Amino acid sequence: VQLQASxxxxxxxxxxxxxxxxxxxxxxxxxxxxxxxxxxxxxxEFVAGVDWKGSSTLHADSVKGRFxxxxxxxxxxxxxxxxxxxxxxxALYYCAAARRAFASTNARExxxxxxxxxxxxxx
Numbered sequence: 001v002q003l004q005a006s007x008x009x010x011x012x013x014x015x016x017x018x019x020x021x022x023x024x025x026x027x028x029x030x031x032x033x034x035x036x037x038x039x040x041x042x043x044x045e046f047v048a049g050v051d052w053k054g055s056s057t058l059h060a061d062s063v064k065g066r067f068x069x070x071x072x073x074x075x076x077x078x079x080x081x082x083x084x085x086x087x088x089x090x091a092l093y094y095c096a097a098a099r100r101a102f103a104s105t106n107a108r109e110x111x112x113x114x115x116x117x118x119x120x121x122x123x
Contacts, residue, residue, distance in 0.1 A: 001028050003114030005095045010120045011085055019080040019117060021095030029073040032098035034058075034110060035080045037091035037119075047093070048080060049103025058103050063089075085121045092116035 007019040021033060034049035048069035049058040057069050066085075071078040078095060096110035104110070 001026055001031070001097050001112040003028070003095050003097060003112055005093060005114045005117040008093060008117030008119045010122065013085060013087055013121055013123050015085050015121070016081070016083045017085065017119060019082065019093055019095075019119075021078040021080075021114060023076050023097070027073075027076050028078075028097045028112075029076065030101060031112075032101055032103035032109075033069075033071065033078040034096050034098065034103045034105075034107075035069060035078075035093060036096060036107060037089075037093045038116075039088070039091035042091070044094075044107060046105040046107070049098075049105070050078060051103055052101040056102065058105060060105075082119070085119075087121045087123045090119060090121050092118050 002024045035047040038044045054071040068081045094116045097112040
């Protein structure tokens, strides 16, 4: 599976962006999918994840109530809707497909990683 994240950009604090993660070579409809990010000078951290059906989601405490992960298996795409963005959300955002049907906060549970998309939030 090859993954590609897109939708990043420059936005003012309080604004919104929607990131997309698409798969090529084969579908990832049977895999959990997670979003991770790495901010400047920070370690990679889990942001959100969704199970293979889209019925179960995980969100990091830092983004709860602001970010929402969802998926459209027919379109072979997973989304990360980001609202009320803060400067501390500035990071390179990656999507990853898990080895199994459910998402996890643990990066080791993910076998396939896409190249990131940069999100910059100005104050």
